[in-house]
Amino acid sequence: xxxxxxxxxxxxxxxxxxxxxxxxxxxxxxxxxxxxxxxxxxxxxxxxxxxxxxxxxxxxxxxxxxxxxxxxxxxxxxxxxxxxxxxxxxxxxxxxxxxxxxxxxxxxxxxxxxxxxxxxxxxxxxxxxxxxxxxxxxxxxxxxxxxxxxxx
Amino acid sequence: xxxxxxxxxxxxxxxxxxxxxxxxxxxxxxxxxxxxxxxxxxxxxxxxxxxxxxxxxxxxxxxxxxxxxxxxxxxxxxxxxxxxxxxxxxxxxxxxxxxxxxxxxxxxxxxxxxxxxxxxxxxxxxxxxxxxxxxxxxxxxxxxxxxxxxxxxxxxxxxxxxxxxxxxxxxxxxxxxxxxxxxxxxxxxxxxxxxxxxxxxxxxxxxxxxxxxxxxxxxxxxxxxxxxxxxxxxxxxxxxxxxxxxxxxxxxxxxxxxxxxxxxxxxxxxxxxxxxxxxxxxxxxxxxxxxxxxxxxxxxxxxxxxxxxxxxxxxxxxxxxxxxxxxxxxxxxxxxxxxxxxxxxxxxxxxxxxxxxxxxxxxxxxxxxxxxxxxxxxxxxxxxxxxxxxx
Numbered sequence: 001x002x003x004x005x006x007x008x009x010x011x012x013x014x015x016x017x018x019x020x021x022x023x024x025x026x027x028x029x030x031x032x033x034x035x036x037x038x039x040x041x042x043x044x045x046x047x048x049x050x051x052x053x054x055x056x057x058x059x060x061x062x063x064x065x066x067x068x069x070x071x072x073x074x075x076x077x078x079x080x081x082x083x084x085x086x087x088x089x090x091x092x093x094x095x096x097x098x099x100x101x102x103x104x105x106x107x108x109x110x111x112x113x114x115x116x117x118x119x120x121x122x123x124x125x126x127x128x129x130x131x132x133x134x135x136x137x138x139x140x141x142x143x144x145x146x147x148x149x150x151x152x
Numbered sequence: 153x154x155x156x157x158x159x160x161x162x163x164x165x166x167x168x169x170x171x172x173x174x175x176x177x178x179x180x181x182x183x184x185x186x187x188x189x190x191x192x193x194x195x196x197x198x199x200x201x202x203x204x205x206x207x208x209x210x211x212x213x214x215x216x217x218x219x220x221x222x223x224x225x226x227x228x229x230x231x232x233x234x235x236x237x238x239x240x241x242x243x244x245x246x247x248x249x250x251x252x253x254x255x256x257x258x259x260x261x262x263x264x265x266x267x268x269x270x271x272x273x274x275x276x277x278x279x280x281x282x283x284x285x286x287x288x289x290x291x292x293x294x295x296x297x298x299x300x301x302x303x304x305x306x307x308x309x310x311x312x313x314x315x316x317x318x319x320x321x322x323x324x325x326x327x328x329x330x331x332x333x334x335x336x337x338x339x340x341x342x343x344x345x346x347x348x349x350x351x352x353x354x355x356x357x358x359x360x361x362x363x364x365x366x367x368x369x370x371x372x373x374x375x376x377x378x379x380x381x382x383x384x385x386x387x388x389x390x391x392x393x394x395x396x397x398x399x400x401x402x403x404x405x406x407x408x409x410x411x412x413x414x415x416x417x418x419x420x421x422x423x424x425x426x427x428x429x430x431x432x433x434x435x436x437x438x439x440x441x442x443x444x445x446x447x448x449x450x451x452x453x454x455x456x457x458x459x460x461x462x463x464x465x466x467x468x469x470x471x472x473x474x475x476x477x478x479x480x481x482x483x484x485x486x487x488x489x490x491x492x493x494x495x496x497x498x499x500x501x502x503x504x505x506x507x508x509x510x511x512x513x514x515x516x517x518x519x520x521x522x523x524x525x526x527x528x529x530x531x532x533x534x535x536x537x538x539x540x541x542x543x
Contacts, residue, residue, distance in 0.1 A: 002498075004497070005496040005497070006497050007492045008492060008496050009497040010505075010509070011494070012436040012496070013437065013494045013506075013509040013510070013513070014418065014509065016310065016311040016435075016436055016437070016509075016513040016531065017311070017509070017512045018310075018522070019307055019310050019311045019513075019514045020307065020311045020513050020516050020517045021516070021520075022307070023185060023303060023304055023307025023308070023311070023517075024304075024520045024521070025187075025307075026309075027300055027303055027304065028300075029419025030303040031292050031297065031298070031299035031300045031302075031303050032292055034299045034302055034303060035291050035292050035299040037297050038283070040279055040281070040283050040291065041282055041283065041284055041285070041291065042263050042283060042285055042287070042288070042289070042290075042291060043242070043278065043282070043284040043285060043286045043365060044284070044285060045286065045365050046260070046263055046286070046288040047263055048261070062296065070282065071365070072277070072278060072281055072282065072362050072363065072365060073281065074504075076240070082540050089439065104320075104532055107312060113407070114507070123172075134257060134261070135260070136257045136258055136261055138258045138261055139247075139258075139262075140264055141263050
C-alpha cells in the first residue's frame with residue numbers, strides 16, 4: 001500500500017509538469033472548450049443585453065436591446081435599456097428617435113442625440129423611464145443606456 | 153549532494169556539482185526554449201537580443217537553484233522582475249491603445265477590459281446561478297480573455313495550488329520586493345488574528361458581488377489598479393474609489409511589507425489568495441517539517457513572509473493552508489527539517505527528487521507565463537533608452 005501511494009504521488013507530481021505545459025500549449029483549445037461547455041456569456045449588465053430590434057433609417061440604423069432587470073435570482077426593480085446608433089460614419093448631426101421597447105405600439109421615450117456636441121436629451125413617455133445613465137461614442141457608433149424602473 | 157551539520161549553524165542544502173546541475177537544468181532549458189520561442193527564434197536583432205536575455209536569465213536562475221540548493225532568492229529574482237516588467241509592459245500598452253491608464257467608458261461598454269485572476273472568486277456564484285460572468289471582458293479572444301485566464305488558473309491550481317501566489321501572480325512580486333528592502337523588520341509583532349482578514353474580505357466580496365452583480369473588489373478595493381488601469385475620475389463615487397485603492401496600495405503593497413518584511417497584501421488582504429489556499433488541499437506538492445529533525449529554532453516562523461508557519465504548525469509538521477510554497481522556510485531551516493514534499497510519499501524520503509519535481513512544475517509555469525511579458529517589458533525599456541519613448 002505504501003509503495004502504491006509512493007508511486008501514485010510521484011506520478012501525480014510528474015503529471016503536474018505535464019499540466020503546466022498543457023495549460024499553455026492548449027490554452028486556446030481549452031479556453032474555447034471551457035466557454036462552449038459552460039455556455040457562459042457576459043452579464044447583460046455589461047454587454048447591454050441581447051438585440052431585440054433594429055430600425056433601418058436608410059444610411060444608419062437604431063439598434064434596440066432588451067431591457068435588463070436581471071438579478072442573481074429573479075429580477076431587480078431597477079434596470080436599463082441600451083440603444084445604439086450605427087455606423088458612426090453615416091450618422092446625421094442630429095438624430096431624433098421614438099423608442100417603443102414594451103412592444104405595445106406606444107412610444108416609451110423619445111431620444112434626441114446631437115452627434116456633433118455629444119449630447120443626448122431624453123423625453124420619457126412612460127413612468128418606468130427614469131434618466132440617461134450613459135451616453136458614449138464607440139468605434140461603431142453611439143450607445144445610450146437609459147435607466148428604467150419597474151412600475152407595477 | 154552535501155549536507156552540513158546543524159551545529160555548524162549553516163543551512164542544510166542540496167547542493168549539486170556544476171555538471172550535475174547542468175544536466176538537471178537541461179530539461180528546463182529545452183522546455184523554455186520551446187515554449188518561449190514558440191518554435192521560432194526571432195529574426196529581428198532587437199527581438200532576438202531580448203529573447204536571448206530573457207532565456208538566459210531564466211535558465212541561469214534555474215541552474216543556480218539546482219546548484220546552490222536554494223530556492224527563494226532565485227524565485228524572488230524572477231518573480232519580482234516579472235511584476236516590475238509586467239507594469240512597464242501593461243502601462244505602455246494602455247498608453248499605446250488609449251493614451252492613458254484610465255479605463256474609458258467605451259472599453260467598458262464594448263466589454264474589452266482585460267480580465268485578471270483576482271476577479272475569479274467574485275464570478276463563481278453569478279456564473280453558477282445566471283450562467284453569466286459579471287465582468288466587462290471578452291469570453292474568448294483578444295487580450296487577457298476570461299476563458300483564457302480561467303484555463304491558466306485551473307492549470308495553476310492543479311499543478312501548484314497556492315504556489316500560484318509565489319510563482320505565477322503578476323502582482324505578487326511587488327509586495328515581495330518591498331518586503332525584502334530592509335534587512336530587519338521594524339514591526340515584528342503581527343497579531344495572528346489578522347490572517348483571518350483575507351477570508352473576511354473574500355466572504356464580503358463574494359457576497360456583495362453576487363448581490364450587486366458587480367466585481368466589488370475590482371471596483372472598490374483592488375490596490376493593483378494603481379499600477380495597471382483604473383476608471384477615469386468623473387464622479388465623486390469614482391473619486392472615493394480611487395482614494396481607497398491608492399491608499400490600500402501604499403499601505404499594503406509598500407509601507408507594511410517594508411516595515412514587517414511580510415507580504416502583507418498577499419497574506420493579509422487578497423481574497424483570491426485566500427480562495428487559492430483551498431487548492432493547496434488538492435495539490436500534490438506541499439512543504440513538510442520533519443519533527444524528528446526539527447530543532448525548534450523557529451527560524452522558519454520568523455522568516456515566513458506569509459505568516460503560514462506558526463509554532464503550532466511546526467509541531468503539526470506542515471505550514472498552514474495559506475502556504476505559498478515560496479521556499480523561504482526550506483532555505484532558512486538549519487537542520488533541513490523543512491522541505492518540499494510530494495503527497496503520498498514518506499516525509500523522510502529523497503528530498504532532492506521531490507524538490508526538483510516541484511521546481512520543474514513551478515519554475516516552468518513562471519518562465520512560460522512571464523516570458524512574453526518580460527520580453528515585452530525589456531523591449532519597451534530598450535525603446536525608451538534608444539528613442540526616448542516606450543510607446
